Amino acid sequence: MNETKNLLGLARLMKMAFDGKDLSPLGEELIRRIEADPLDAEAMMDLSTLLQLKFQPEVALSIQAQALAQKTLYHLPAKYPGGIRLLSLNAPGDLMTNAPLEFLVEDSDISLHMLYVGEGLTLPAELPEHDVLFVAVGESDGTRQLLEDLQVAVSNWHCPVLNLPQNILKTSREAAPGWLSGVEGVTMPQALRVQREALADLPLPYPFIARPIGSHAGHGLAKMENANDLEAYLASNREPAFHVSPFVDYRSRDGFFRKYRVALIDGLPHACHMGISASWMIHYLNSGMEESAEKRAEEADFMMNFASGFGARHAAAFSGIHRSLGLDYFILDCAETLDGKLLVFEIDTGAVIHAMDPEDLFPYKAPQMRKVFAAFRNMLADHEA
Known part of the structure; x- marks a missing residue:
């Protein structure tokens, strides 16, 4: 592949946006590439991602469709060649449609091929050699039929398949509470x-x-x-x-609400972040973590002592959730009730976990996220063909 056709990918582009960089010059460069070569599908895919990050979804998805009409297979080479070859199955759609594996394999020896599948998309004549197949398609109204169709497609795959489609379907807002209803120590409205x-x-x-x-x-x-x-x-x-x-009032005894993001990888829980707010509607970016050293200190303690603290208190709950869902990789957004139960808000295979936060304010985060990414790699290695 010509170097100018290399894919930048979601992780690099989102990092630029997260850091507040002006994406317009890059957007103009990608447009020039497409004008010079209307078959430059990588430039189209990057432009589509960039426009989604700039909150222009309609034109972004139109450009994505043009890219997928050119080709459905995209490649992010490993930083360190010679390692694991991962193939993911993705669906067309916005940034929340698929598991953002790019964040998990950055700066690693994992080579990622992303194959977009769905109605009207043409598969390549040959698939790249791969050691593990990962179904990255997340559950939604728009992907439910595709996930049902993929159950047959992956049932006799020649190498290990992670996140089977039938298990991804269990994560819908309507279905998940039923699957978790028998798990001791867990409540999900x-x-x-x-x-x-x-x-x-x-x-x-x-x-x-x-x-x-x-x-x-x-x-x-x-x-x-x-x-x-x-x-x-x-x-x-x-x-x-x-x-x-x-509505479940999950505030702690001090009156603050605490919301946790935990990744379950091969059945084991890993801390990803913790937001603290006076409001019940917590999202990490609006919870004032950057402004409060006290909140950051509590999040650091949550991460560094997860195995003996939050993770230990809810070990049986995490294990039960994993057994019930059968997924190899998924994200929990959760809290802790006053009576000690794990309150689950959402189960998602497509949530972003990352190491983009500034290290001067969050020095504890990058080491923790490296552990999470290493756990993901270890899972792939354990299942490698």
Whole structure:
């Protein structure tokens, strides 16, 4: 492959955006590449990713479709050649559609080929040689049929397959609480799918939370304390259907809410981050971690003492969740109730875990994330053909 056609990839582009760099010059360079070579699919894919990072999803997905019409197989070579050859199955879509494996294999000896599959996409005549196949497609309304179809496609694969499609399907907001209902020490409120016109008449006690179907990162998420809240919510959110679930007050004894992101890799839990906020709706980037040395010190303690602290307290819960779901790799967003249970908000194979935070403020994070990435590599090596 010509060097100018190398793929930059999601991890590099998101790091640039995370650091506040102006992506416009790179975008202009990618456009020039495409104008010079309309078959430069790598430039199209990078431009699509860049535009999604700039919150221009419609044009981004249009360019992605043009790239996938050219080719469906993309390659990120290993930093250190000669290691594990990983092939992932991806679906077309936005940045939350697939497991972002690029963050997990950066600066490693893992070579990543990403094959996009789905209706209307042409498979290459030959697949690259690979040691492990990873189904990166995440669960959503848009991917459910693809995951069902992939169950047959991967059932007789010639090498080990990680994250089987039938297990990914268990992670939906509606299905996951049922799969976790028998796991001791775990609580996950049942989510109901409700059409807009039925939401006002839903016999669900207040307070409850609602979000549009398919939304992530807090988009459209709100708590309803009473009928007036619900009326105002429906007036400002015009989506046709919503997920609703009971609100669980998970604040700690000091009045703050704590939300944890934990990766389960080959059945073992690994700390990824912890957000602390006075608000129940915690997202790491809005929880004031950069502004509070006290919060960062608590997160550092959570990470450094995870094996004897949070991880030990919920070891049986994590083990039970892994057994119930059968997934090799997934992310939990969770909390701890006052009575000591693990409160699970979401199970996702597509959540981002990364080492992008500035090391001057978060010196404890990069070492922890290197452990997580090493655990992912060890999992691949243990299953390697």
